[in-house]
Amino acid sequence: MAAALRALLRPAARSRGLLAPPPPPPRGARGCSAGPPFQYLVVEKTGARRNVGLIRLERPQALNALCEGLMAELRRALEAMEGDPQVGAIVITGSQKAFAAGADIKEMQDKTFQECYSSSFLAGWDKVATVRKPIIAAVNGYALGGGCELAMMCDIIYAGEKAQFGQPEILLGTIPGAGGTQRLTRAVGKSLAMEMVLTGDRISAKEAKEAGLVSKVFPVEKLLDAAIACAEKIASNSKLVTAMAKESVNAAFETTLAEGTRTEKRLFYTTFATADRKEGMTAFVEKRKANFTDN
Numbered sequence: 001m002a003a004a005l006r007a008l009l010r011p012a013a014r015s016r017g018l019l020a021p022p023p024p025p026p027r028g029a030r031g032c033s034a035g036p037p038f039q040y041l042v043v044e045k046t047g048a049r050r051n052v053g054l055i056r057l058e059r060p061q062a063l064n065a066l067c068e069g070l071m072a073e074l075r076r077a078l079e080a081m082e083g084d085p086q087v088g089a090i091v092i093t094g095s096q097k098a099f100a101a102g103a104d105i106k107e108m109q110d111k112t113f114q115e116c117y118s119s120s121f122l123a124g125w126d127k128v129a130t131v132r133k134p135i136i137a138a139v140n141g142y143a144l145g146g147g148c149e150l151a152m153m154c155d156i157i158y159a160g161e162k163a164q165f166g167q168p169e170i171l172l173g174t175i176p177g178a179g180g181t182q183r184l185t186r187a188v189g190k191s192l193a194m195e196m197v198l199t200g201d202r203i204s205a206k207e208a209k210e211a212g213l214v215s216k217v218f219p220v221e222k223l224l225d226a227a228i229a230c231a232e233k234i235a236s237n238s239k240l241v242t243a244m245a246k247e248s249v250n251a252a253f254e255t256t257l258a259e260g261t262r263t264e265k266r267l268f269y270t271t272f273a274t275a276d277r278k279e280g281m282t283a284f285v286e287k288r289k290a291n292f293t294d295n
Contacts, residue, residue: 040070043077045087051235052228053081053090053133063101064094066146075127082131088235088242090131091227092154093138096220099163100147105172125178128153132243134234138227139163140220144202149176152183155246157213158227159205160220165213166202186253187213238276238292 042056055077057064064070074092081087094100103122111121128135128150137143137151140160148165151157159165167180175181176197185193188211195201208214218226234242244267251263271277276292283290 038073038077040067041073041077043080045084046228047232047235049232049235051086051088052231053077053084053087054228055081055090055092057092057094057100060095060097062104063098063142064147065102065104066100066150067104067107071125075124078127078131082133085239087133088237088239089231090133090135091138091224091231092128092135092150093224093227094140094147096140096160098141098147099137099139099143100150101142102145102147102168103178122178125149125153129179132246133239134231134242134246136227136231138224139165139205139214140223144168145176145180146178149178149180149183152179152187152213155249156215156230157208158223158230159208159214159217160223161205161217162220163205163208163214163217164202165205165208166200167197168200168202170198171200184213187211238274238280240274241271241276241280244271 040057040059042054042058044054046052046054055074057070057074059065059067059070078090081090115121125146134156135154136156136158137154138158138160139151140163142164143151144164144166145168148167151165167176167184169176169180176184181193181197184196187193188196188208192203192211196203203211203213205214205217209217216226248260248264248267251260255263276290279292280290
């Protein structure tokens with residue numbers, strides 16, 4: 001009886017400030033859906049309208065090496081943001097020292113061919129590339145091996161001026177396994193991609209920008225703010241039409257010109273079935289800011 005009475009009185013006591021407030025959510029769980037806290041990530045919503053999902057890789061003792069646990073958490077965080085109607089764009093970043101220095105070699109060291117083949121090893125990493133909401137990689141420091149592949153799975157790469165990109169798997173007696181040879185070649189061309197993959201040499205942020213791998217380069221301390229600002233600009237547009245635009249650009253990246261233009265036309269026509277297309281064009285004619293319904 002006493003316990004029940006205390007339970008009934010507790011809410012009232014808290015409202016008067018007599019009891020301490022409940023503890024804050026675990027670090028890394030801010031703005032996330034219900035579930036266990038993250039061990040390797042800090043996840044939150046940011047921006048003036050809280051419409052940008054921010055995922056920070058946080059495994060500093062290993063330079064954010066991409067272990068299976070971290071990648072499983074990343075998939076969970078992305079699924080939560082994909083399903084959050086408030087989030088219009090996502091930023092993935094690491095520390096100033098390392099975006100991600102590669103996959104976790106200690107986890108892979110003793111794997112056999114049979115284990116890799118039967119478990120479809122690294123297949124789950126493709127989740128990053130299939131998210132429909134735009135993702136910006138804010139890369140400071142090392143983006144090597146799996147870290148470079150993770151950045152390339154994102155839609156836009158912003159780099160700090162001290163960032164380094166590379167696919168050094170050849171130095172370990174293997175090759176990239178999460179799209180490195182494919183996405184890098186499409187981004188920078190065959191010659192540079194071949195040189196990087198066959199030598200393991202790195203390129204600087206400036207070289208990555210010149211080669212087309214990186215969109216923009218910023219001072220280290222301004223990188224994350226710039227990425228968030230870009231994400232906010234994207235998130236202010238129609239989320240539905242933004243997803244269509246992302247699909248169309250990816251078609252150019254992944255298919256023939258004829259297939260890509262067919263996809264573009266189909267999606268262009270589809271926008272005419274949306275309220276946001278009508279609102280956008282009406283706002284333009286009326287010389288006012290568009291008020292998209294899904295924002």
